[in-house]
Amino acid sequence: MSSEQYLKPLLDKIRIGAPMTSAGAPSSVEEERMLLRSYMNVRRPSPIPPDLLKLQDDYLRERNSERGVTHAQEIDTVDRSLGSCIPSADRISLWQGDITTLDCDAIVNAANSQMLGCFQPCHACIDNCIHTYAGMQLRLECHQKMTETKKVCGMEYEQPTSVPMLTGAYNLPCKHVIHVVGPIVYDRLTEEHERLLAQCYTNVLDMCKTNGIGSVAFCCISTGVFRFPNRNAAEIAIDTVSRWLMQDDSMEKVIFNVFLDKDRELYEKLLS
Numbered sequence: 001m002s003s004e005q006y007l008k009p010l011l012d013k014i015r016i017g018a019p020m021t022s023a024g025a026p027s028s029v030e031e032e033r034m035l036l037r038s039y040m041n042v043r044r045p046s047p048i049p050p051d052l053l054k055l056q057d058d059y060l061r062e063r064n065s066e067r068g069v070t071h072a073q074e075i076d077t078v079d080r081s082l083g084s085c086i087p088s089a090d091r092i093s094l095w096q097g098d099i100t101t102l103d104c105d106a107i108v109n110a111a112n113s114q115m116l117g118c119f120q121p122c123h124a125c126i127d128n129c130i131h132t133y134a135g136m137q138l139r140l141e142c143h144q145k146m147t148e149t150k151k152v153c154g155m156e157y158e159q160p161t162s163v164p165m166l167t168g169a170y171n172l173p174c175k176h177v178i179h180v181v182g183p184i185v186y187d188r189l190t191e192e193h194e195r196l197l198a199q200c201y202t203n204v205l206d207m208c209k210t211n212g213i214g215s216v217a218f219c220c221i222s223t224g225v226f227r228f229p230n231r232n233a234a235e236i237a238i239d240t241v242s243r244w245l246m247q248d249d250s251m252e253k254v255i256f257n258v259f260l261d262k263d264r265e266l267y268e269k270l271l272s
Contacts, residue, residue: 003066006059007032013052014039037132038121045143048136060135060171069173070097072104072215072253084271088245093255094271096264100133103173104215108204111179113158115142115165126219130177134170141167162199164207178204182222189229194236197222201240209250217255220263234266
């Protein structure tokens with residue numbers, strides 16, 4: 001079976017592929033995939049027709065299988081891979097790759113305060129990627145959780161920085177997604193930014209403990225478009241996680257997931 005067989009029926013079902021002229025129609029499988037992703041990115045949270053949901057899930061199941069899966073238990077801890085002697089090195093791993101292909105109990109999403117994912121078609125941010133490969137159900141669940149919170153806190157409510165939200169993972173290989181809003185550095189880095197970033201890691205780990213989550217993969221929270229300096233962010237992540245693990249044995253493995261070479265090099269240096 002191949003994901004390609006589901007593309008055209010899925011595009012037809014959402015009324016994107018069929019009405020196009022030959023000049024505007026996608027000319028390759030990759031263009032069809034980008035068109036589908038664009039639709040998923042801009043679709044507002046609303047009930048999903050069962051036939052559309054089945055087609056989407058069939059497509060994503062095959063597509064995610066084609067992209068490959070890395071299992072958390074196969075990733076060496078840093079005491080083995082780097083000879084690290086930091087506290088709890090035997091429960092910390094460093095892995096470079098696409099977090100949406102990682103099979104563990106939970107992955108961490110660097111979300112925005114609306115908590116609905118990225119609506120920019122095919123944007124390269126982690127929020128966009130996670131929602132794309134999880135499926136349309138993820139945005140719907142996020143919307144439902146935010147709607148319930150707004151009933152208590154008011155319709156202007158936005159998710160506060162460092163307060164995580166737990167959802168299902170749907171078509172992703174992991175079991176859960178933990179969404180957290182990191183601090184945004186508008187001008188210069190402050191102690192408050194550093195405190196809030198540390199809280200992101202502590203609060204996510206506390207949520208994992210509460211929900212029986214034994215393995216979690218952290219992305220590089222607040223770096224990139226949130227402008228937190230990469231080295232400072234890595235130092236805070238490592239220090240906060242290792243301190244938490246020293247005081248609690250409920251977590252089996254914490255994975256620092258990096259995508260860029262410069263982040264891998266930073267973590268390798270700080271962990272060694």
